[in-house]
Amino acid sequence: MSGHVALLRGINVGGRNKVAMADLRALVEGLGHTGVRTYINSGNVVFAAPAGAGRDELETSIEAAIKAELGLEIAVLVRTHDELAAAADANPFPDAEPSRLLLSFLRTAPAADAYAAAERSESGADEFRVDGTTVYLHVPDGAGRSKLAAALSKPSLGVATSRNLATVRTLIRLSQDVGNDDSD
Numbered sequence: 001m002s003g004h005v006a007l008l009r010g011i012n013v014g015g016r017n018k019v020a021m022a023d024l025r026a027l028v029e030g031l032g033h034t035g036v037r038t039y040i041n042s043g044n045v046v047f048a049a050p051a052g053a054g055r056d057e058l059e060t061s062i063e064a065a066i067k068a069e070l071g072l073e074i075a076v077l078v079r080t081h082d083e084l085a086a087a088a089d090a091n092p093f094p095d096a097e098p099s100r101l102l103l104s105f106l107r108t109a110p111a112a113d114a115y116a117a118a119e120r121s122e123s124g125a126d127e128f129r130v131d132g133t134t135v136y137l138h139v140p141d142g143a144g145r146s147k148l149a150a151a152l153s154k155p156s157l158g159v160a161t162s163r164n165l166a167t168v169r170t171l172i173r174l175s176q177d178v179g180n181d182d183s184d
Contacts, residue, residue, distance in 0.1 A: 002051055003035075003081035003175035006062055007105055008043025008074050009161035017072055019043065027065050035178040039170060043074075044163070046174045055079075059107075075159045077105045081175040088168050092129040093138040098165040102143060104135040104152065107159040115152070123148035135160070 006028065011017045021038040024045060028036045033047040049058055058078040066074050079087070093101055109132055118128065126148040128137045135152060143149040153160075163171070 002049060003178040004033075004047055004049045004053075004058065005079050005081070005084055005171045005175050006043075006045040006047065006058070007077045007079070007161045007163065008045070008066075009077070009159070011043040011072075011074060012041050017074060019066075019070060019072065019074075023070065027069055028062065030069075031061055031065055037174060037178070039174060040167070043161075044167065044171055046171060046178050048178045075107075075161065077107060077159070077161055079105060081172065081178070084168060084172050084175065087131075087134045088165065088172060090131055090134070091165065092131070092136055093127070096138045096165070097140070098169065100139050100142065101165040102137040102139065102149070102162045103165060103168050104137065104160045104162040106133040106135065109133050110135075110158065114158075117154075118148060118151040121147050121151045128152060137162070 011019045021041060024043070025036045025038055028045050028047050033049055035046070035048040037046045038044060039046065055078050059076045062076045063074065066072055066076070087103055091101065110130060115130060123146070125140045126138065126146050128135060128148060137149060137152060139146045139149055
Protein backbone atom coordinates (compact mmCIF):
# COMPACT_ATOMS: atom_id res chain seq x y z
CA MET A 1 0.00 0.00 0.00
CA SER A 2 1.26 3.46 -0.81
CA GLY A 3 0.09 6.93 0.23
CA HIS A 4 -1.98 8.89 -2.29
CA VAL A 5 -3.99 12.10 -2.28
CA ALA A 6 -7.12 12.65 -4.35
CA LEU A 7 -7.77 16.30 -5.13
CA LEU A 8 -11.38 16.93 -6.11
CA ARG A 9 -12.09 19.89 -8.35
CA GLY A 10 -14.80 22.39 -7.46
CA ILE A 11 -16.69 20.81 -4.59
CA ASN A 12 -18.31 22.74 -1.74
CA VAL A 13 -17.60 26.04 -3.52
CA GLY A 14 -20.32 28.67 -3.52
CA GLY A 15 -22.96 26.16 -2.47
CA ARG A 16 -22.39 24.01 -5.57
CA ASN A 17 -21.39 20.36 -5.75
CA LYS A 18 -21.92 19.77 -2.05
CA VAL A 19 -20.19 16.67 -0.76
CA ALA A 20 -20.05 15.72 2.90
CA MET A 21 -16.57 14.61 3.91
CA ALA A 22 -17.96 11.57 5.74
CA ASP A 23 -19.65 10.48 2.49
CA LEU A 24 -16.43 11.05 0.57
CA ARG A 25 -14.41 8.97 3.04
CA ALA A 26 -16.98 6.14 2.86
CA LEU A 27 -16.93 6.27 -0.93
CA VAL A 28 -13.13 5.96 -1.12
CA GLU A 29 -13.12 3.20 1.51
CA GLY A 30 -15.80 1.42 -0.52
CA LEU A 31 -13.32 1.25 -3.40
CA GLY A 32 -11.02 -0.83 -1.18
CA HIS A 33 -8.62 1.88 -0.07
CA THR A 34 -7.42 2.10 3.51
CA GLY A 35 -6.25 4.80 5.91
CA VAL A 36 -8.78 7.17 4.34
CA ARG A 37 -8.81 10.71 5.75
CA THR A 38 -10.15 13.99 4.47
CA TYR A 39 -8.61 17.38 5.04
CA ILE A 40 -10.73 20.53 5.12
CA ASN A 41 -14.03 20.70 3.32
CA SER A 42 -12.69 21.30 -0.18
CA GLY A 43 -12.08 17.77 -1.43
CA ASN A 44 -8.72 16.51 -0.25
CA VAL A 45 -8.67 12.77 0.41
CA VAL A 46 -5.60 10.97 1.74
CA PHE A 47 -5.61 7.20 1.33
CA ALA A 48 -3.50 4.11 0.84
CA ALA A 49 -3.88 2.40 -2.52
CA PRO A 50 -2.62 -1.04 -3.44
CA ALA A 51 0.90 -1.09 -4.86
CA GLY A 52 0.84 -0.76 -8.61
CA ALA A 53 -2.46 1.14 -8.73
CA GLY A 54 -1.95 3.75 -11.44
CA ARG A 55 -3.01 7.37 -11.41
CA ASP A 56 -5.47 6.96 -14.31
CA GLU A 57 -7.11 3.95 -12.69
CA LEU A 58 -7.47 5.72 -9.34
CA GLU A 59 -8.85 8.93 -10.86
CA THR A 60 -11.33 7.06 -13.04
CA SER A 61 -12.59 4.82 -10.24
CA ILE A 62 -13.11 7.70 -7.78
CA GLU A 63 -14.82 9.86 -10.43
CA ALA A 64 -17.13 6.96 -11.38
CA ALA A 65 -18.01 6.26 -7.74
CA ILE A 66 -18.81 9.94 -7.11
CA LYS A 67 -21.10 9.96 -10.13
CA ALA A 68 -22.78 6.66 -9.22
CA GLU A 69 -23.21 7.33 -5.50
CA LEU A 70 -23.52 11.11 -5.28
CA GLY A 71 -24.82 11.99 -8.74
CA LEU A 72 -22.05 14.52 -9.38
CA GLU A 73 -19.56 14.78 -12.21
CA ILE A 74 -16.41 15.88 -10.42
CA ALA A 75 -12.88 15.83 -11.81
CA VAL A 76 -10.44 14.04 -9.53
CA LEU A 77 -6.67 14.37 -9.76
CA VAL A 78 -4.52 11.90 -7.83
CA ARG A 79 -0.92 12.33 -6.73
CA THR A 80 1.27 10.04 -4.66
CA HIS A 81 2.89 11.30 -1.49
CA ASP A 82 6.22 11.43 -3.31
CA GLU A 83 4.77 13.38 -6.25
CA LEU A 84 3.27 15.99 -3.90
CA ALA A 85 6.53 16.27 -1.98
CA ALA A 86 8.47 16.69 -5.24
CA ALA A 87 6.06 19.42 -6.38
CA ALA A 88 6.53 21.31 -3.11
CA ASP A 89 10.31 20.89 -3.32
CA ALA A 90 10.35 22.20 -6.90
CA ASN A 91 8.67 25.47 -5.86
CA PRO A 92 10.20 28.21 -8.03
CA PHE A 93 9.06 30.90 -5.55
CA PRO A 94 10.71 29.84 -2.27
CA ASP A 95 10.15 33.21 -0.59
CA ALA A 96 6.40 33.27 -1.28
CA GLU A 97 3.95 33.26 1.62
CA PRO A 98 2.53 29.68 1.54
CA SER A 99 -1.07 30.92 1.46
CA ARG A 100 -0.23 33.14 -1.56
CA LEU A 101 1.34 30.41 -3.68
CA LEU A 102 -1.08 28.19 -5.59
CA LEU A 103 -0.07 24.86 -7.04
CA SER A 104 -2.38 23.79 -9.85
CA PHE A 105 -2.23 20.10 -10.58
CA LEU A 106 -3.02 19.22 -14.19
CA ARG A 107 -4.26 15.93 -15.59
CA THR A 108 -1.84 16.19 -18.51
CA ALA A 109 1.17 18.33 -19.30
CA PRO A 110 0.15 21.42 -21.26
CA ALA A 111 1.16 22.15 -24.83
CA ALA A 112 4.17 24.44 -25.12
CA ASP A 113 2.02 27.42 -26.13
CA ALA A 114 -0.91 26.75 -23.76
CA TYR A 115 -0.03 29.64 -21.49
CA ALA A 116 0.95 32.21 -24.11
CA ALA A 117 -2.09 34.41 -23.36
CA ALA A 118 -1.40 34.28 -19.62
CA GLU A 119 2.21 35.25 -20.23
CA ARG A 120 1.01 38.39 -22.05
CA SER A 121 -1.56 39.39 -19.40
CA GLU A 122 -0.98 42.44 -17.22
CA SER A 123 -0.25 40.71 -13.97
CA GLY A 124 1.30 43.26 -11.63
CA ALA A 125 3.32 41.40 -9.03
CA ASP A 126 1.76 38.03 -9.92
CA GLU A 127 3.93 35.45 -11.62
CA PHE A 128 3.74 31.81 -12.66
CA ARG A 129 5.88 28.89 -13.78
CA VAL A 130 4.95 25.56 -15.33
CA ASP A 131 6.80 22.37 -14.41
CA GLY A 132 5.36 19.28 -16.08
CA THR A 133 1.84 18.80 -14.73
CA THR A 134 2.16 21.46 -12.02
CA VAL A 135 1.59 25.18 -12.43
CA TYR A 136 2.94 27.45 -9.69
CA LEU A 137 1.10 30.77 -9.32
CA HIS A 138 2.46 33.37 -6.91
CA VAL A 139 -0.22 35.94 -6.06
CA PRO A 140 1.25 38.26 -3.39
CA ASP A 141 -1.99 40.28 -3.20
CA GLY A 142 -4.29 37.25 -3.33
CA ALA A 143 -5.93 35.30 -6.13
CA GLY A 144 -9.38 36.90 -5.89
CA ARG A 145 -8.63 39.89 -8.12
CA SER A 146 -5.66 38.48 -9.97
CA LYS A 147 -5.93 38.83 -13.74
CA LEU A 148 -3.23 36.21 -14.08
CA ALA A 149 -5.17 33.74 -11.92
CA ALA A 150 -8.23 34.32 -14.12
CA ALA A 151 -6.17 33.78 -17.29
CA LEU A 152 -4.73 30.55 -15.89
CA SER A 153 -8.15 29.14 -14.98
CA LYS A 154 -9.50 28.96 -18.54
CA PRO A 155 -11.20 25.62 -19.24
CA SER A 156 -9.24 25.31 -22.48
CA LEU A 157 -6.14 24.68 -20.39
CA GLY A 158 -7.46 21.27 -19.35
CA VAL A 159 -8.51 19.52 -16.16
CA ALA A 160 -6.81 21.08 -13.15
CA THR A 161 -7.36 21.83 -9.50
CA SER A 162 -5.41 24.15 -7.23
CA ARG A 163 -4.30 24.14 -3.62
CA ASN A 164 -2.14 26.65 -1.79
CA LEU A 165 1.30 25.59 -0.61
CA ALA A 166 0.17 25.49 3.04
CA THR A 167 -2.51 22.92 2.14
CA VAL A 168 -0.10 20.92 -0.03
CA ARG A 169 2.38 20.75 2.86
CA THR A 170 -0.34 19.46 5.18
CA LEU A 171 -1.38 16.84 2.62
CA ILE A 172 2.25 15.75 2.32
CA ARG A 173 2.45 15.32 6.08
CA LEU A 174 -0.87 13.42 6.24
CA SER A 175 0.02 11.11 3.35
CA GLN A 176 3.52 10.31 4.56
CA ASP A 177 2.66 7.29 6.65
CA VAL A 178 -0.81 6.47 5.37
CA GLY A 179 0.45 3.35 3.59
CA ASN A 180 1.53 1.96 6.96
CA ASP A 181 -1.38 3.36 9.00
CA ASP A 182 -4.82 1.96 8.32
CA SER A 183 -6.59 4.09 10.91
CA ASP A 184 -8.81 7.10 10.18
